[in-house]
Amino acid sequence: MVSKNDTVIKAAFAGEAVVLDDMRVDRRVKYQEATIREGLVSQLTVAMQFRGEAIGVLRLYSPEPKHFDKDDIALARAVASQCAVAITNANLYREAIEGERIAEQMRLAGVIQRRMIxxxxxxxxxxxxxxxxxxxxxxxxxxxxxxxxxxxxxxxxxxxxxxxxxxxxxxxxxxxxxxxxxxxxxxxxxxxxxxxxxxxxxxxxxxxxxxxxxxxxxxxxxxxxxxxxxxxxxxxxxxxxxxxxxxxxxxxxxxxxxxxxxxxxxxxxxxxxxxxxxxxxxxxxxxxxxxxxxxxxxxxxxxxxxxxxxxxxxxxxxxxxxxxxxxxxxxxxxxxxxxxxxx
CATH class of the missing domain: 3.60.40.10 (PPM-type phosphatase domain)
Structure with a gap:
């Protein structure tokens, strides 16, 4: 379970690209035993931001230590930016559909009410x-x-x-x-x-x-x-x-x-x-x-x-x-x- 209070998440939301070179020994990793069991060694975390507001994080893993370099960080930031736009658009579309549904229910309620008059x-x-x-x-x-x-x-x-x-x-x-x-x-x-x-x-x-x-x-x-x-x-x-x-x-x-x-x-x-x-x-x-x-x-x-x-x-x-x-x-x-x- 990842929360906003996680040290790595906080740093990512602050604009950092957080690289953990070896999760097996890094104290910032909360569940080290599960990490070792899954074979995850290095980690890269960047924030997904839309118009300056963080809406989530993108995390990449590797089975090798010290795997992520500057090029990987740049690519991850680009992907995270596109993901943020896609997620925001999906949320706006969902809200628009819900708004249309509620508007239609209100319209039908109005029709029924006017039948009473x-x-x-x-x-x-x-x-x-x-x-x-x-x-x-x-x-x-x-x-x-x-x-x-x-x-x-x-x-x-x-x-x-x-x-x-x-x-x-x-x-x-x-x-x-x-x-x-x-x-x-x-x-x-x-x-x-x-x-x-x-x-x-x-x-x-x-x-x-x-x-x-x-x-x-x-x-x-x-x-x-x-x-x-x-x-x-x-x-x-x-x-x-x-x-x-x-x-x-x-x-x-x-x-x-x-x-x-x-x-x-x-x-x-x-x-x-x-x-x-x-x-x-x-x-x-x-x-x-x-x-x-x-x-x-x-x-x-x-x-x-x-x-x-x-x-x-x-x-x-x-x-x-x-x-x-x-x-x-x-x-x-x-x-x-x-x-x-x-x-």
């Missing part, structure tokens, strides 16, 4: 709904979902798992499944508090230090013309009524912090022409090349002048205005947005 909004008589999800990376922590619990009632949730990449995506998948299961079990707007309490306890069990989930959960009843909701530390959605803005901020803490927290529920009356806008912070935190954020005020100003149009038209134009602001600057957070208009 509805491709299109549900069709509910009396409501015009549009929604989209724009990931920054292959996988992320944003999600939204719809669940029609009755002909005239729809439950929607929009959430942001704090974190990025695979851990956030795994947490998101688990949380989405739990939300759907609880919503299926407790299928009316009077049970929102119980659903939120269950989701919070689940998040408290799953989240670790610094991890939490923001959630906005609402039931929209077209027959009663109401929206009943709970905002768990999420960006407050807005209700626009004749250019008057109401923030939907009633609720409480983010999920995953305090298992026994008492969340508040609020019910608002809806009117024809009302527009509800739900989103994650990636929408407003989008920055341009100067580091300026698009911000909530730009969102509100843009949304107010688009309320006479369809939900799909509003959605596309809000994203269009944001795109003009940020230009080609790369974003670092996912964007989810839902628009619900009361016909």
């Amino acid at each position: 509805p491709e299109k909004a549900p069709v509910i008589p009396g409501l015009d709904i549009a929604a989209t999800y724009i990931p920054c990376f292959d996988v992320g922590g944003d999600f939204y979902d719809f669940l029609q619990v009755r002909d005239n009632c729809i439950v929607l949730g929009i959430a942001d798992v704090i974190g990025k990449g695979i851990p956030a995506a795994i947490m998101m998948s688990s949380f989405r499944g739990a939300m759907r299961a609880y919503a299926d079990t407790e299928d009316n707007k009077g049970c929102i508090k119980e659903i939120i309490n269950k989701l919070n306890k689940m998040a408290c069990n799953e989240c670790r230090n610094g991890e939490f989930i923001t959630l906005f959960y609402a039931a929209i009843d077209v027959k009663d013309m109401t929206v009943t909701y709970c905002n768990c530390g999420h960006e407050p959605p807005i209700m626009i009524r004749k250019e008057r803005i109401t923030e939907l901020e009633k609720g409480g803490l983010v999920l995953g912090v305090e298992p026994h927290f008492e969340y508040a529920i609020e019910t608002l009356q809806l009117k024809h022409g009302d527009c509800l806008l739900f989103y994650t912070d990636g929408l407003t935190d989008a920055a341009n090349f100067d580091g300026q954020l698009w911000g909530r005020q730009n969102l509100l100003k843009t949304a107010k002048k688009l309320t006479t149009h369809s939900a799909e038209h509003m959605l596309k134009n809000i994203l269009g205005y944001r795109r003009r602001f940020v230009g080609l600057a790369r974003q670092t957070d996912d964007t989810s947005i839902i628009i619900v208009k009361v016909d």
Whole structure:
């Protein structure tokens, strides 16, 4: 076994060509009995270096004493240099192949994750709904979902798992499944508090230090013309009524912090022409090349002048205005947005 602490290796890594004329009597040889048994007498050791960094050694042996001269040393250095290049290239190729494999796995994970997010909004008589999800990376922590619990009632949730990449995506998948299961079990707007309490306890069990989930959960009843909701530390959605803005901020803490927290529920009356806008912070935190954020005020100003149009038209134009602001600057957070208009 050869280690970096070996006297000969240290000298070679320091740039020396180390020649042992007779290994049978040289005290630098660690296993002399094995050396004699194998018939090895003289040894030449040179470092394999790539761009000034030693990555290993090349050792040559001879059954004759005092076998290696200056020409042998020069040849050994040349071979060692070529070996260093070949080994480095092989390592880089292996890393590139591994990187491609991981990238492909991430891409497939992203495809699977996006299948969990509805491709299109549900069709509910009396409501015009549009929604989209724009990931920054292959996988992320944003999600939204719809669940029609009755002909005239729809439950929607929009959430942001704090974190990025695979851990956030795994947490998101688990949380989405739990939300759907609880919503299926407790299928009316009077049970929102119980659903939120269950989701919070689940998040408290799953989240670790610094991890939490923001959630906005609402039931929209077209027959009663109401929206009943709970905002768990999420960006407050807005209700626009004749250019008057109401923030939907009633609720409480983010999920995953305090298992026994008492969340508040609020019910608002809806009117024809009302527009509800739900989103994650990636929408407003989008920055341009100067580091300026698009911000909530730009969102509100843009949304107010688009309320006479369809939900799909509003959605596309809000994203269009944001795109003009940020230009080609790369974003670092996912964007989810839902628009619900009361016909």
